[in-house]
Amino acid sequence: xxxxxxxxxxxxxxxxxxxxxxxxxxxxxxxxxxxxxxxxxxxxxxxxxxxxxxxxxxxxxxxxxxxxxxxxxxxxxxxxxxxxxxxxxxxxxxxxxxxxxxxxxxxxxxxxxxxxxxxxxxxx
Amino acid sequence: xxxxxxxxxxxxxxxxxxxxxxxxxxxxxxxxxxxxxxxxxxxxxxxxxxxxxxxxxxxxxxxxxxxxxxxxxxxxxxxxxxxxxxxxxxxxxxxxxxxxxxxxxxxxxxxxxxxxxxxxxxxxxxxxxxxxxxxxxxxxxxxxxxxxxxxxxxxxxxxxxxxxxxxxxxxxxxxxxxxxxxxxxxxxxxxxxxxxxxxxxxxxxxxxxxxxxxxxxxxxxxxxxxxxxxxxxxxxxxxxxxxxxxxxxxxxxxxxxxxxxxxxxxxxxxxxxxxxxxxxxxxxxxxxxxxxxxxxxxxxxxxxxxxxxxxxxxxxxxxxxxxxxxxxxxxxxxxxxxxxxxxxxxxxxxxxxxxxxxxxxxxxxxxxxxxxxxxxxxxxxxxxxxxxxxxxxxxxxxxxxxxxxxxxxxxx
Numbered sequence: 001x002x003x004x005x006x007x008x009x010x011x012x013x014x015x016x017x018x019x020x021x022x023x024x025x026x027x028x029x030x031x032x033x034x035x036x037x038x039x040x041x042x043x044x045x046x047x048x049x050x051x052x053x054x055x056x057x058x059x060x061x062x063x064x065x066x067x068x069x070x071x072x073x074x075x076x077x078x079x080x081x082x083x084x085x086x087x088x089x090x091x092x093x094x095x096x097x098x099x100x101x102x103x104x105x106x107x108x109x110x111x112x113x114x115x116x117x118x119x120x121x122x123x124x
Numbered sequence: 125x126x127x128x129x130x131x132x133x134x135x136x137x138x139x140x141x142x143x144x145x146x147x148x149x150x151x152x153x154x155x156x157x158x159x160x161x162x163x164x165x166x167x168x169x170x171x172x173x174x175x176x177x178x179x180x181x182x183x184x185x186x187x188x189x190x191x192x193x194x195x196x197x198x199x200x201x202x203x204x205x206x207x208x209x210x211x212x213x214x215x216x217x218x219x220x221x222x223x224x225x226x227x228x229x230x231x232x233x234x235x236x237x238x239x240x241x242x243x244x245x246x247x248x249x250x251x252x253x254x255x256x257x258x259x260x261x262x263x264x265x266x267x268x269x270x271x272x273x274x275x276x277x278x279x280x281x282x283x284x285x286x287x288x289x290x291x292x293x294x295x296x297x298x299x300x301x302x303x304x305x306x307x308x309x310x311x312x313x314x315x316x317x318x319x320x321x322x323x324x325x326x327x328x329x330x331x332x333x334x335x336x337x338x339x340x341x342x343x344x345x346x347x348x349x350x351x352x353x354x355x356x357x358x359x360x361x362x363x364x365x366x367x368x369x370x371x372x373x374x375x376x377x378x379x380x381x382x383x384x385x386x387x388x389x390x391x392x393x394x395x396x397x398x399x400x401x402x403x404x405x406x407x408x409x410x411x412x413x414x415x416x417x418x419x420x421x422x423x424x425x426x427x428x429x430x431x432x433x434x435x436x437x438x439x440x441x442x443x444x445x446x447x448x449x450x451x452x453x454x455x456x457x458x459x460x461x462x463x464x465x466x467x468x469x470x471x472x473x474x475x476x477x478x479x480x481x482x483x484x485x486x487x488x489x490x491x492x493x494x495x496x497x498x499x500x501x502x503x504x505x506x507x508x509x510x511x512x513x514x515x516x517x518x519x520x521x522x523x524x525x526x527x528x529x530x531x532x533x534x535x536x
Contacts, residue, residue, distance in 0.1 A: 004480060005535050013536075036476055036492040037506045059506060061474035062536065106476060 004097045012066035018055045027121045031113035042113040049079045063106035071110045131433040139164035150486025153521045158512035160354045170417035200416035209340035217365040217402040222331040223253040225350035225365035230257035232375040240266030243294040247274035252495040254329040275502035279456045280308030294324045301333030306455030307462030316345040336463040338427035358415035372398035379404040434464030441522045465512035475509040481532035
């Protein structure tokens with residue numbers, strides 16, 4: 001199980017990509033994990049149908065932080081339609097680790113945030 | 125009691141087959157007892173024995189098996205009544221756990237007795253099960269819910285703030301006997317004395333205390349006492365609400381149906397007396413019988429011995445954990461002021477990650493908000509890690525915890 005803290009995940013945890021806040025976000029959401037009380041904020045900047053920029057912030061466990069980092073990297077530049085198709089299985093694959101059920105929830109937190117962002121944007 | 129007394133854990137552990145298990149290649153170090161305890165063979169066998177030899181529905185049949193099952197079920201009630209120091213077994217209601225017990229108080233008593241502008245007093249250190257039912261009961265009755273700032277109490281001494289908040293409008297004070305995060309033991313006897321002065325009832329959530337302390341409801345003087353069997357060596361799905369007989373008479377059931385009635389007409393029905401009134405449907409007979417065996421087990425070891433053993437573990441754990449850089453302990457510093465658990469936060473490390481590293485070494489702890497979100501908010505942390513021990517745990521296992529934490533600091 002220690003193997004979830006492998007190099008790739010730890011690299012994203014210690015040096016996360018796209019962490020912070022942007023001033024010109026098109027839409028933003030806050031997502032929480034009721035299991036542990038973790039909260040992440042995510043912001044999206046959309047141009048036409050394209051995700052120009054995406055950032056996350058908040059305090060969370062290594063799995064959530066690394067997943068947020070990997071996810072934001074992966075969807076930047078994608079169309080909303082493409083980004084919507086991202087599944088948690090694909091995200092976990094990108095993380096390169098095997099997760100137990102309880103930790104899958106940690107990894108899917110940023111994905112839920114992203115899906116909610118897109119939904120919020122589209123219904124606005 | 126001998127100073128530094130500890131239980132013969134080598135002998136006790138022989139009764140707990142699960143403790144022989146390996147987890148992730150390591151011998152299991154089970155330190156999640158505040159979530160649920162492990163079960164001795166005596167309990168497992170009592171449940172199996174019931175199903176093998178006596179299984180029948182209770183209180184319904186004339187036949188031999190039903191008589192036997194009913195006898196075992198009612199004997200368990202007497203057993204519970206005895207360990208709680210209660211006057212009458214009929215004051216013992218079997219529920220599915222302390223959550224149901226507390227809901228029964230909030231709705232069975234609360235909806236019938238609370239009025240607009242009455243005050244329900246709980247603390248900000250309660251498990252959600254002793255908070256959320258009261259939020260809903262308050263909303264339904266127009267009563268106000270007030271929170272004692274117990275998170276700020278030094279060493280669990282809530283009496284000064286309690287005195288300040290008590291007045292004639294307070295109708296019920298509902299507090300944990302021991303905190304599930306802080307471990308703090310609240311001075312229930314003194315709380316009751318103060319509450320009586322303004323005529324308020326006192327409900328005690330004993331889920332984290334009954335497994336670890338000798339409880340005597342008469343000496344405490346409280347009106348309700350809730351507990352869960354599975355945290356005290358018993359099966360899951362069984363709990364108890366003890367309440368004074370005259371209060372039970374003045375309460376409505378949560379559930380209606382078979383077994384709880386006196387007489388049923390086409391349009392109306394009347395209820396049986398307690399405890400049947402509150403036990404509609406087929407109860408968890410096997411679980412209750414298993415719980416009775418758990419009580420026998422604990423009685424044989426002796427609750428004061430269990431407490432003494434945990435005090436030694438408390439002292440040792442607090443000492444050893446404090447040596448770790450950046451580790452902050454939540455709750456009382458004096459081992460005497462807490463039950464057998466310690467929650468802590470490791471600076472810059474998320475409790476989930478800490479627990480995952482510990483798990484990789486076979487050490488089972490709990491991480492998260494432990495169903496106490498308002499408390500964690502007051503303490504300004506998202507979550508914490510909790511190690512909780514019981515009569516089979518050893519100092520060596522505390523060492524394994526400490527080693528695991530050092531490893532977590534290194535990896536993360």
